[in-house]
Amino acid sequence: MSIHDLVADDQPDKFAFSSENEALIKKIIAKYPEGKQASAVMPLLDLAQRQHDNWIPMSAIELIAERLDMAKIRVLEVASFYTMYNLKPVGKYFFQLCGTTPCMLRGSDDLSRCVKDKLNISSGEITPDGKFSILEVECLGACVNAPIVQVNDDFYEDLDYDSMASLIDSFAEDLPPPIGSVKSRSGSQAVTGPTSLTKLTEKQNVVKSSGKLKKEPNSLSEHVRNKVHASG
Ligand code: FES
Numbered sequence: 001m002s003i004h005d006l007v008a009d010d011q012p013d014k015f016a017f018s019s020e021n022e023a024l025i026k027k028i029i030a031k032y033p034e035g036k037q038a039s040a041v042m043p044l045l046d047l048a049q050r051q052h053d054n055w056i057p058m059s060a061i062e063l064i065a066e067r068l069d070m071a072k073i074r075v076l077e078v079a080s081f082y083t084m085y086n087l088k089p090v091g092k093y094f095f096q097l098c099g100t101t102p103c104m105l106r107g108s109d110d111l112s113r114c115v116k117d118k119l120n121i122s123s124g125e126i127t128p129d130g131k132f133s134i135l136e137v138e139c140l141g142a143c144v145n146a147p148i149v150q151v152n153d154d155f156y157e158d159l160d161y162d163s164m165a166s167l168i169d170s171f172a173e174d175l176p177p178p179i180g181s182v183k184s185r186s187g188s189q190a191v192t193g194p195t196s197l198t199k200l201t202e203k204q205n206v207v208k209s210s211g212k213l214k215k216e217p218n219s220l221s222e223h224v225r226n227k228v229h230a231s232g
Helices: 017-030 037-050 058-068 074-082 101-105 108-119 160-173 199-211 221-232
Strands: 095-098 132-137 148-153 154-157
Touching: 017 037, 037 058, 037 074, 058 074, 095 108, 101 108, 108 132, 108 160, 148 160
Parallel strands: 095 132
Antiparallel strands: 095 148, 148 154
16 A cells, blocks of 8 residues: 555645643653653644544644654654554544454454445445544454454444444444443453452452442543543
């Protein structure tokens, strides 16, 4: 694939970080030793992407290069290497479908087929209304609950053709379902329930039911927002 396939043809003339993000950038750069500010390239790309409808225009690449005293090509190399960065527009609901061996053996091809049947798009494509896009990616690091789809920041696990179809229907109505295993597995626990450390699990359930456990965020986005808020 050439860089021209990865980068959007239509580019905005300019990009500027919001004042809120400028304040965050100062804090991020200050975490690295003097002269090592290039290490901040990944968080800055992430900020640019979140600010700009989930994709990074070339003007943002140039601005980040200038800000971190890096060659533009080095920033572009990072942004084009990781599938977590988008260099062209993606759908409001961006599906990253893992096609690596464990997910493939557990039915990721059925999930691709479901997306094709319901939305008529394949990897790298976006629906005409801009609501959905899909990209086949490499291992998302949640193989124990394969097959996995990441939608924006969140993981949906243990999917099959039918549950993938319901997932798409929920997002079509702008009603994101609860994240995690669609079979309601707790973490990567066996489908039949815990087979070891059962006493520990009972203890956790008691703490949970007594309400002493901190409320879990509903989504990774909420978790990230809470963290940023706490560190601010
Ligand atoms: S192989 Fe799909 S999450 Fe690892």
